[in-house]
Amino acid sequence: QVQPVESGGGLVQAGGSLRLACSASGLSIRNNAMAWFRQTPGKEREFVAGISWSAGSTSYADSGKGRFTISRDKRQNMLYLQMDSLRPEDTATYYCARARAGITYQVRSSEHYDNWGQGTQVTVSS
Numbered sequence: 802q803v804q805p806v807e808s809g810g811g812l813v814q815a816g817g818s819l820r821l822a823c824s825a826s827g828l829s830i831r832n833n834a835m836a837w838f839r840q841t842p843g844k845e846r847e848f849v850a851g852i853s854w855s856a857g858s859t860s861y862a863d864s865g866k867g868r869f870t871i872s873r874d875k876r877q878n879m880l881y882l883q884m885d886s887l888r889p890e891d892t893a894t895y896y897c898a899r900a901r902a903g904i905t906y907q908v909r910s911s912e913h914y915d916n917w918g919q920g921t922q923v924t925v926s927s
Contacts, residue, residue: 803827803916805880805897810921817887821921823880823897828916830854830878830899834906836914837871837882839893839923846896848909850882860907864890887925894920 805828809821821837836851850871851860859871870883880897898914900906 805899805916805918807895807897807918807921810895810923812924812926813887815888815925815927817925818883818885819887819923821882821884821895821897821923823882823918825878825880825897825899828878828899833902834900834904834908835873835880835897836900836906837880837895837897838911838914839891839895840920841893846911847893848911849895851900851906851908852880853906858906860909862909884923887923889925889927892923892925894922896920 805823805825807823832855834851837849838846839849840846848862849865852871868886872881897918899916900914904913
């Protein structure tokens with residue numbers, strides 16, 4: 802099974818920015834949606850943002866609305882998450898995933914996604 806590969810995480814001060822990238826090389830996406838999730842120890846995986854791969858329509862969790870921007874490069878099969886005005890509560894491991902066939906980009910439950918990457922750690926210091 803092809804897995805996407807996330808990168809771009811790191812340590813940043815509150816108010817700073819990071820740009821996460823997800824390489825989906827070898828992964829067939831076509832009309833699927835793609836999304837970013839995040840998870841902290843002891844908590845369930847949380848939807849951050851989703852995008853329609855074909856149309857580019859986007860959906861955001863309230864926690865990131867106005868601060869995060871999801872985008873994709875269809876030619877390169879790359880998914881991105883630009884995160885601005887970061888807060889300590891954004892600290893988590895961030896994952897990209899592909900939605901199963903027929904699942905739209907607004908769907909937020911992780912059970913409807915497969916092909917998870919290994920994640921990239923984002924730490925925001927206060």
